[in-house]
Amino acid sequence: MPYWRLRDHQHSASTRCARQEHRDALYEKVRQAALQHPTSGYRLLYQEFKAQGEEIGLHKIRVALGELHLHPPLPRKTRKPSEKVSTPQDWPAGRRVQIDATRLSLPDGVCWIYFVLDVPSRVVLASRVVRSLSMHLAKLTLDEAVGVLRAQGHPRDSRGAERWRQ
Missing domain, CATH: 1.10.10 (Arc Repressor Mutant, subunit A)
Incomplete structure (x- = not known):
């Protein structure tokens, strides 16, 4: 040194x-x-x-x-209360369908897939691949699923097919 x-x-x-x-x-x-x-x-x-x-x-x-090591504890974040979930007994009578939009990332951009599921059986009744979300395309996919249900012989419920589209 x-x-x-x-x-x-x-x-x-x-x-x-x-x-x-x-x-x-x-x-x-x-x-x-x-x-x-x-x-x-x-x-x-x-x-x-x-x-x-x-x-x-x-x-x-x-x-x-x-x-x-005397930093005060960080304040806790408060959560908003979750929405009340309705039970199946509160639902109106009739067949129910559910629509789901899933986003897929592709090398050239993104696309969305609309799936319409039959709630009791969880069967995919209709699907459609689109480039962007659209209320019109979602309605067309729902209409296609309702047509599949009718072809299978499920009658319309008391409120009509409009209940399926809501």
Whole structure:
């Protein structure tokens, strides 16, 4: 090891010790303030120090909180209550179909597939591949599925075929 490095290390020992003591004093101040205000983040602690007349920067407070592992817990996100799901007993009488649109990513873009399922048997009655979602194409797919059900001999329910399209 070069001599000048050892010499410089010995000459800077007092400066290093003073810097370490200053850092320890700063960390102790931040620790005491964080324990007095356990839910405050570094910005509120900065405002507290500023009100006391101490000049400690935001970055120094944030680093000290990280070193001391005293970050306040993150606020919990609240969830919206889920929608009420109707039970099958609440559904009107008659055959039910369900439409589903599934997105597929292709090398040249995206496409969508409409599937119309028979709810009781989960059989696919009709399907259609389209480039973009369209109410008109969804209605045509539903009409095709209703035609398949009629061809299988399922009669119209009391509300007519319009019930299937809703």
